[in-house]
Amino acid sequence: MTTVLKKPQRSARKPKGDGHMRRGEILEAAQRIFLAEGYQGATIRKIADEVGVSSTALYMHFKDKDEILLEISDGAITRLLEINSELSGRPIDPVVRVRMMLDAYMGFALENPNAYQLVFCAHTGLMTEEKTEATSELGDRCFQKFIDVVNEIAASGRLRTGSAESAAQVLWASCHGLVSLIITKPKFTWADSTELRQVLLDGMLHGLVAD
Amino acid sequence: MTTVLKKPQRSARKPKGDGHMRRGEILEAAQRIFLAEGYQGATIRKIADEVGVSSTALYMHFKDKDEILLEISDGAITRLLEINSELSGRPIDPVVRVRMMLDAYMGFALENPNAYQLVFCAHTGLMTEEKTEATSELGDRCFQKFIDVVNEIAASGRLRTGSAESAAQVLWASCHGLVSLIITKPKFTWADSTELRQVLLDGMLHGLVAD
DNA sequence: ACCGAACACTAAACGGGAATCACTTGAGCG
DNA sequence: CGCTCAAGTGATTCCCGTTTAGTGTTCGGT
Numbered sequence: 001m002t003t004v005l006k007k008p009q010r011s012a013r014k015p016k017g018d019g020h021m022r023r024g025e026i027l028e029a030a031q032r033i034f035l036a037e038g039y040q041g042a043t044i045r046k047i048a049d050e051v052g053v054s055s056t057a058l059y060m061h062f063k064d065k066d067e068i069l070l071e072i073s074d075g076a077i078t079r080l081l082e083i084n085s086e087l088s089g090r091p092i093d094p095v096v097r098v099r100m101m102l103d104a105y106m107g108f109a110l111e112n113p114n115a116y117q118l119v120f121c122a123h124t125g126l127m128t129e130e131k132t133e134a135t136s137e138l139g140d141r142c143f144q145k146f147i148d149v150v151n152e153i154a155a156s157g158r159l160r161t162g163s164a165e166s167a168a169q170v171l172w173a174s175c176h177g178l179v180s181l182i183i184t185k186p187k188f189t190w191a192d193s194t195e196l197r198q199v200l201l202d203g204m205l206h207g208l209v210a211d
Numbered sequence: 212m213t214t215v216l217k218k219p220q221r222s223a224r225k226p227k228g229d230g231h232m233r234r235g236e237i238l239e240a241a242q243r244i245f246l247a248e249g250y251q252g253a254t255i256r257k258i259a260d261e262v263g264v265s266s267t268a269l270y271m272h273f274k275d276k277d278e279i280l281l282e283i284s285d286g287a288i289t290r291l292l293e294i295n296s297e298l299s300g301r302p303i304d305p306v307v308r309v310r311m312m313l314d315a316y317m318g319f320a321l322e323n324p325n326a327y328q329l330v331f332c333a334h335t336g337l338m339t340e341e342k343t344e345a346t347s348e349l350g351d352r353c354f355q356k357f358i359d360v361v362n363e364i365a366a367s368g369r370l371r372t373g374s375a376e377s378a379a380q381v382l383w384a385s386c387h388g389l390v391s392l393i394i395t396k397p398k399f400t401w402a403d404s405t406e407l408r409q410v411l412l413d414g415m416l417h418g419l420v421a422d
Numbered sequence: 423a424c425c426g427a428a429c430a431c432t433a434a435a436c437g438g439g440a441a442t443c444a445c446t447t448g449a450g451c452g
Numbered sequence: 453c454g455c456t457c458a459a460g461t462g463a464t465t466c467c468c469g470t471t472t473a474g475t476g477t478t479c480g481g482t
Contacts, residue, residue, distance in 0.1 A: 022459085040336040044440060054461055056442085061459095065440065121332055123395045125251040136398075160417070162410035166402040170389065170411045177388020178381065184334045187347075191377040199373035199419070200381045206371070207418025208410070233430080255469060265432050267471085276469065 023061040025051050030068045038114050039126065042069060066127050069118060070135050076115035077138045080108050084145040094152040095209055099201050101146050102175045106197050109179035121180055143172060153209060160210045167208050174204055234272040236262050241279045249325050250337065253280065277338055280329060281346050287326035288349045291319045295356040305363040306420055310412050312357050313386050317408050320390035332391055354383065364420060371421045378419050385415055 029050035034042040044065055048055040062068045083104045087097055109116040118126075119135055147168045154164035161167070178200055182190060190196065240261035245253040255276055259266040273279045294315045298308055320327040329337075330346055358379045365375035372378070389411055393401060401407065 038336045043438085045438085055440085056462085057460055059441075117335065121391070121395060124328065125249040129398055136396075161413045162406060163402065166406050166410045167414075169402055170385075170407055170414060173389040173392050173407075174381075174385030174411065174415070175388065176392055177386065178384040180332070180391060181384050181387055184332060187340060191374065191380055195373065195377050196381055196384075199377045200385065202372045203378075203381060203415055203418035204385070205418070207414035207416070254467085256467085264430095266469085267433085268431055270470075271430065 022051075022053075022057075026053075026058055026061055026068065027071060031072050034069055034072055035114055039069065039118060039122065066131050070132065073115040073118050074135050074138060076108075076112045077119060077135060077142065080105070081138060081142050081145070083108065084142050088145045088148065094149050094156075095158070095205060097149050098146070098153065098171070099205060101149065102171060102201060103197060105142075105172075106175050106179050109176075110182065110193070113183045116179070117183060120176060121184070143168075146172065158210050160208055162208075171204055171208070174200060233262075233264070233268075237264075237269055237272055237279065238282060242283050245280055245283055246325055250280065250329060250333065277342050281342065284326040284329050285346050285349060287319075287323045288330060288346060288353065291316070292349060292353050292356070294319065295353050299356045299359065305360050305367075306369070306416060308360050309357070309364065309382070310416060312360065313382060313412060314408060316353075316383075317386050317390050320387075321393065321404070324394045327390070328394060331387060332395070354379075357383065369421050371419055373419070382415055382419070385411060 026047065030042060030047045033046055033050065042065075044055045044058055047068070048058055051057075058065075058068070062071075084101055087100050087104065090097065109120075119132070119139055123129070123132060147164070150168040150171070151164050153159055154167070159167055162170070178196060181188075182193060182196075237258065241253060241258045244257055244261060253276075255269055256266045258279070259269055262268075269276075269279070273282075295312055298311050298315065301308060320331075330343070330350055334340070334343060358375070361370075361379040361382070362375050364370055365378070370378055373381070389407060392399075393404060393407075
């Protein structure tokens with residue numbers, strides 16, 4: 001009984017990733033899987049396997065699965081914020097700026113469908129409210145950039161209907177509606193997506209903003 | 212030893228629900244839980260407990276969990292189809308009819324958030340494409356009622372931008388965007404939802420339809 | 423009256439998810 | 453050398469949907 005019968009140690013444990021190296025590896029692997037297979041497909045085990053490490057190891061670097069995926073989404077949303085900030089600075093007609101922001105928003109969503117869904121579609125059921133708070137706050141800052149421009153329009157008295165607040169929310173919501181439907185119902189026979197975006201923006205801006 | 216020591220039968224098995232009675236009980240319990248706790252919260256075991264039956268029993272009446280929830284959603288969508296059919300028959304200006312349909316759509320979504328989400332937000336990841344086919348087809352029939360009216364408008368040459376197809380899709384999508392965002396982001400500080408619906412419809416219809 | 427098939431139901435188990443636990447390994451350092 | 457401690461591990465827990473192998477009841481045929 002002294003023969004403790006240690007397992008043959010299989011195949012040497014993966015050496016320590018010094019510093020934050022391992023954390024980065026995990027994020028990278030998680031991103032690959034998450035982008036390819038979405039929230040459900042990105043399981044802790046799959047990510048760990050991809051890194052070549054036990055599933056437990058992920059909890060060294062992240063509180064839980066959602067923290068990993070939210071950090072990935074943060075990266076995406078940050079890029080969106082940069083786009084909005086850049087547009088925010090351009091000295092052009094605010095209506096044109098609103099249009100560019102919304103179009104960039106839709107383009108972004110269609111190019112990052114999984115991150116977009118996680119942040120803007122999932123909230124209910126998938127994650128508790130608190131978890132998404134940090135990422136949501138990033139989204140809010142994007143929206144704030146947008147509100148600023150709508151306020152400019154409202155200030156010049158060009159808003160045809162409703163308050164600046166409701167106009168901004170409606171503009172945002174309608175763009176969200178188009179991209180989220182395109183993402184979640186790919187089997188539907190959509191008209192050309194460029195045309196849809198254009199019709200949406202033409203309609204909305206013509207309807208809400210006076211010439 | 213003749214005393215076979217039958218287990219005290221615990222607490223007598225639930226007697227047979229004759230005919231299709233049990234099926235109805237399951238649907239009812241599932242609906243209660245689904246409406247209260249959404250897709251994730253409505254687990255097979257919870258539903259079975261509520262009915263007072265083992266989890267396995269549910270598989271006597273339904274192929275799998277999704278079949279249960281989709282049948283519930285079917286009921287909801289059918290009600291929406293009835294509303295649309297009713298509006299479809301009214302002899303009023305097609306623009307007014309479009310507005311009423313869209314407003315009814317949004318009202319319906321806000322009153323049946325979980326069913327709405329299951330059918331219009333979940334498609335990706337949660338369920339395979341085939342499963343939702345039957346329910347989707349119901350949704351398509353609702354949309355067809357709507358397209359018909361938009362076609363009427365287009366036929367009378369009152370469409371300002373885009374084809375009837377893209378106009379219909381954009382109108383639908385923008386309404387979907389508003390309600391789905393309100394449902395999935397309840398923490399956001401929304402303007403009054405009645406005003407939002409009105410601003411959206413005013414804007415969209417004014418923008419897309421010539422007077 | 424009896425047999426057996428059909429039925430409605432059940433407990434137990436399976437595989438796979440997230441997360442936690444108690445433990446080991448090894449690098450750096452006095 | 454012996455110590456600490458971060459980084460890693462396998463085993464385990466709990467919950468999920470679903471499957472398997474039954475158990476008790478009912479009911480038509482003979």
